[in-house]
Amino acid sequence: MSVDVRAPYKTRVRQALKDEALRTALDRATDQLSGRRAEAMAAVDAPRLRDEARRIREYAIDHLPELLEQLERNLTANGCQVHWARDAEEARLTVLEIARRHRVRHAVKSKSMVTEEIGLNEALERAGIKVVETDLGEYIIQLAGEPPSHIITPVIHKRVEDVSELFQRHLGMPATNDPADICATARRELRREFLRAEMGISGCNFAIAETGTVCIITNEGNGRMVTSMPRVYVAVAGIEKVVPRIEDAVLLWQTASRSATGQEMSVYFSLSSGPRRPGHADGPDEMHVILLDNGRSRILERGYRDALLCIRCGACINVCPVYREIGGHAYGATPYSGPIGAVITPLLAADVTAAKELPFASSLCGACRDACPVKIDLPRLLLDLRDEVIQRRASPALERAAVRAYSETMRRPVRYGLALRLAHWITRLVAGGKDGDVSRLPPPLNAWTRTRVFPSFAARSFHELCRRREQRSTRPPTE
Ligand code: SF4
The missing domain is CATH 3.40.50.10420 (NagB/RpiA/CoA transferase-like)
Incomplete structure (x- = not known):
């Protein structure tokens, strides 16, 4: 093994x-x-x-x-x-x-x-x-x-x-x-x-x-x-x-x-x-x-009734792109792996945070829901569990801070515009002063670039390009 x-x-x-x-x-x-x-x-x-x-x-x-x-x-x-x-x-x-x-x-x-x-x-x-x-x-x-x-x-x-x-x-x-x-x-x-x-x-x-x-x-x-x-x-x-x-x-x-x-x-x-x-x-x-x-x-009391509908056929496991890469032992000592395992393992534990990583071991592509013969909406259950893990503050502090900052930024258009500009200049700086993909991000973001490139932020956002285009088309023609 x-x-x-x-x-x-x-x-x-x-x-x-x-x-x-x-x-x-x-x-x-x-x-x-x-x-x-x-x-x-x-x-x-x-x-x-x-x-x-x-x-x-x-x-x-x-x-x-x-x-x-x-x-x-x-x-x-x-x-x-x-x-x-x-x-x-x-x-x-x-x-x-x-x-x-x-x-x-x-x-x-x-x-x-x-x-x-x-x-x-x-x-x-x-x-x-x-x-x-x-x-x-x-x-x-x-x-x-x-x-x-x-x-x-x-x-x-x-x-x-x-x-x-x-x-x-x-x-x-x-x-x-x-x-x-x-x-x-x-x-x-x-x-x-x-x-x-x-x-x-x-x-x-x-x-x-x-x-x-x-x-x-x-x-x-x-x-x-x-x-x-x-x-x-x-x-x-x-x-x-x-x-x-x-x-x-x-x-x-x-x-x-x-x-x-x-x-x-x-x-x-x-x-x-x-x-x-x-x-x-x-x-x-x-x-x-x-x-x-x-x-x-307890699963019933907590509102996860659908997890108990499972007839353990394994169809959701066979179509799961995450399971197909990592196999069942990566889910730990639990006998339940794949999407249904990622749902019931934390739910069967007295404390959902005992297996807090498992609800995140999914791309939420929905293939499991389509394959399930009793039509369990597994992505929905995984999202609900993720929410519980976050509400219990069981996710890493840095991740929580990043999500809070992202949410604040997305709610304010001016801040969002400034953040985009800043992100463009930062990725340009990391890419050695050029536009283009970043092949190596500094820690703690380097996990992303260990196996893929990071596309750099554009100099102008889509909104900005549209606005400029509109302005050009409404400007009176010069003689
Ligand atoms: S496909 Fe549905 S019934 Fe079959 S193991 Fe997965 S969740 Fe259970």
């Missing part, structure tokens, strides 16, 4: 920008995913699908308390044990307590961003429990000791050669760059883990209130094995994942599949509605569902 996720933001970005191989990998993967998404959406009535998906998500978030109560009732009626967790610590302690009661030594996990969010793997490992990721991408980054760099394709930053080298080192695989051989090695190793795990852990794509059902979307079938093979199954669901009916979950599943990977539908859509019943051939003896808040209610 070329980016140290614990380093300060600017260092992370610099490290990512220096890594040519990372950018090549990102370009290739995001182009492919965006292309597939565009094709899959063009094959259906996309405006209608997006309207319908948004309507379902809006309804769910606007009726969250009632739907969550209904979900709890129906999960319990199905034989599940429901736990409420206010924050990450409560969720971790709940899982640890269940594991302790069942003397769990081995756990297998299906890909889940919410368990990354609460740092579950680290907590289990500290308690002496071996936890193995079973999604191939997650398995690879777990072996590499790295966090995911994309919510759908966590290993987007690695080449096949990197994966082969990793498998040779950790699993003793013979040297090969053949993806089929690499997959076969992973499959063999993971099968052993499935067979010996006492606990399966997953996230939750949708939780259906009317039936008390947890749904997970996968392409590898590992989700089904995680939820049905071990004795105990624990699903961790953010409270915003609830939907009213099974039809809603199916529509969102298809929307997420088309937007995420360009599939009509993912290969597996696993529904779990309780533990194994008498007469059932398989399934867990116990099923637990942890309903996690961890800042989601």
